[in-house]
Amino acid sequence: MNCYKCGAALSEKDFCTACGADVSKYKKIVYTSNRLYNEGLEKAGVRDLSGAIMSLRESLKFDRSNVEARNLLGLCYFETGDVVGALTEWVISKNFRSKKNLADDYIYAVQSNPARLESINQSIKKYNKALMYCYQDSKDLAIIQLKKVLSQNPHLIQGHLLLALLFLDSEQYARAKKSVASVLAIDVGNTMALSYLKYANKMLGIEEDDGAGAGGSLTSKKKKSESVRAAEGSVTYQSGNDIIIQPADVHEPRGASSLLNILIGLIIGVAVTYFLVLPARIQVARNEMSDELKAISDNSDAKSARISELEQSVEALEQEKTQLQTAIDDYTGSGGDALKVDALLVSVKGYLDNPEDPTQIAETLYSIDRDYIETLASDSYRSLYQKMMSLVAPSVSAKLYESGKASVNQSDYTTAVTTLEEAWFFAKTLEQPDPEVLYELAVAYQMAGENDKAKDTYQSVISTFPDSSTAGKASERLDEMGDGTGAAPEASEGGGNTQAAESTQPADNGDEGGADAGADAAAGGEGDNAAGDAAGETPDGGELETTETVQG
Amino acid sequence: MINFEEELKKFHPSLEVDDAADAIHQHDLSDVAEIIVGMLKDERFRNDEV
Incomplete structure (x- = not known):
């Protein structure tokens, strides 16, 4: 406690020892202020803030320099939400005592959190606004505003x-x-x-x-x-x-009734699920399955179509392959075109190498397929073939005729047939074929027991060479064979056989027989032509008509 | 029975933080001690005159 006059510290005396002023009354005032402060402190301790504020304000009325009272008053103001009042008291307290003052801490605590201070400031503004709403009788707005305020500043x-x-x-x-x-x-x-x-x-x-x-x-x-x-x-x-x-008469279910209710609820739930929920789920599942099945079916159809298409393609390719293989075989096979061409070339070479000995050439030319020459061969090939034939045919046909005739005389009819067929093959290409060759072939057929061929060949002789003596002999032979015995007569004129001689006699006897034979030949000409075609067939399928065609 | 209007008169707008400075300046700091001192001064002055 200091003197109010000079500020010196007072003793227990009722006067100031420094200036001598009477301080008894002053001391009583200060004691009263302190007592009121104590009351305020006690009330604040039990949270009677309103009572504490009243006591503390009374205390300050007695002694405005009571810093403790002022600090506590500020604290009570702050607790009740009056922040400005609190700051006011603390600032004034700081003015009375600038050092060692709790007000410093309080002021720092408030100012160090500016966000919180601003929030409190906003809440105060909203409170004032709510109060204005109340004055304006807008109570609903005031309530809404106050709720916001109290949420910010409880x-x-x-x-x-x-x-x-x-x-x-x-x-x-x-x-x-x-x-x-x-x-x-x-x-x-x-x-x-x-x-x-x-x-x-x-x-x-x-x-x-x-x-x-x-x-x-x-x-x-x-x-x-x-x-x-x-x-x-x-x-x-x-x-x-x-x-x-x-x-009033509502009774909550208990015990067994609640269990029964629960059970009924479960049953209803299961029934609802079974009748309402499950069918829909099943239908959805079925739809999904049918969609999948449809997709699989479509896929399967597409694949089946693809498989069919591929199978057809494979079949076509197989056919094409077969055709190509056939064509290749035709060209390169044993009877292929390549061999045919090669055969002709070999014959040409053989002739060029040794024109004096046309035997081998003849064999080669004889082996070439006549159908190929007529249908498939090129013009140049055909020309070359014909040329070769014209070169070798005269000598070859004569030699083969002699050889065949010798075979007949030796009773080797099989060889004779083969040789004479070949001889006729070459002979018929000449401008003037020797009918004796054909006749001798017919005889060989007859001797070999091939009567049908023999008849046809005799008929060919007659039709091809009607004016020749050979035709007469053929006619006689034919008459002889016409009895149907089919007995093979003896060999031809050159063989010296009596039967052959007998067979020639009818021919010698008369031209009539020959003419009859000729007439028979003429009458049977058409039919024999076909037979002739058959008789004229060589082992390799050549025909007399072919000869005519070549000569033409 | 509470009268809203009468009760409402008891509520006053709160001071905002911005008004704190003015509030401090306008704060009445007179106390009993100052009054008594003034009274004593006046009495002394009167005695001196007498």
Whole structure:
């Protein structure tokens, strides 16, 4: 304690030892201020902030320099949401004592969190706006605004009280009680809150408890309080903020009945699932399966079509391959065109190498296929062939005729037939073929027992060389064979056989026989032509007509 | 019965943070000690005159 006059520290004396001023009264004032501060501190300790604020303000009225009281007052203001009031007291306190002052810490704590300070500032502004709504009778807007404010700054007691007042005005007593409870949780001695609580309880028909215990009991009581009003068939009670009205005769099922209800519910659930849910699922599954089946079927059809197409392609390729192979074989095979061409070339070479000995050439030329020459061979090939034939045919046919005739005389008819056929093959290509060759061939047929061929060949002789003597001999032979015995007569004229001689006699006897033979030959000409075609066939298929064609 | 209008009069707008400086300057810091000192001064002055 310092002297009010000189500022010196005072002793226990009632006067200042420095300036001598009477400080007895001053000391009493300071003691009063301190006492009030102590009361305020005690009230603040039990959260009676309203009482503490009153005591502390009284304390400061006595001694404005009571820094402790001012700091505590600021603290109480801050706790009640009055941040500006708190800052005011702390700043003034700092002016009275700049060093070792708790106000420094409080001011720093507030200023070090600017975001929080700004939030509080915004909540104050909204509170003022809500108060303006109340003045303008816009109570709903005020309620909405206050709810926002209190969500930002739950310690703003004035906001809670204003909200409680609005709820009371709108007869929402339970909500008003809730707001009042929030106030009393911060400031247990708030007079306004207690009065609102009393009013709300009165309106709700709840008996109030004694004095300050009402506020405390409200917070310590369970939130669920029951008030049964026996109305007509209804029971009313409050659960939290809600008022519940239910018929009086409602009995909640218990025990077996609840189990039965559960069982029935399960059965209904299963039935609903079975009749409603399951068919749809099954249908969906079936649809999916049918779609898959359809897709597989389409795929299978496509593949089957592809397989058929490929099979046809394979078949066509096989056929083409066969054709190509046949063509290749025709060209390169044993009877192929290549060999035919080669055979002609070999014969030409042979003739060029040794024109005096046409025997080998003749064999080669004889082996060439006549059908090929007539149909498939080129013109140059055909010309060359004909040329070669013209070169070798005269000598070859004569030699073969002699050889065949010798074979007949030796009774080697098989060889004779083969040789004479070849001889006739060459002979018929000449401009003037020797009919004796053909005749001798017919005789060889006859001797060999091939009577049909013999007849045909005789007929060919007759038709081809009608004016020759050979035709007469052939006619005679033919007459002889016409008896149907089929007996092979003896060999031809050159063989010296009596039967042959006999056979020639009819020819010698007369031209009539020969003429008859000629007439028979003429009569049977058409039919024999066909036979002649058959008789004229050489082992390799050559025909007399072919000879005519060549000569033409 | 609570009268809303009457009760509403008890509520006043809160000071915002921006108004703190003005609030500090306008704060009444007079106390009993200052009054008593003034009274004593006046009495002394009166005695001196007498």
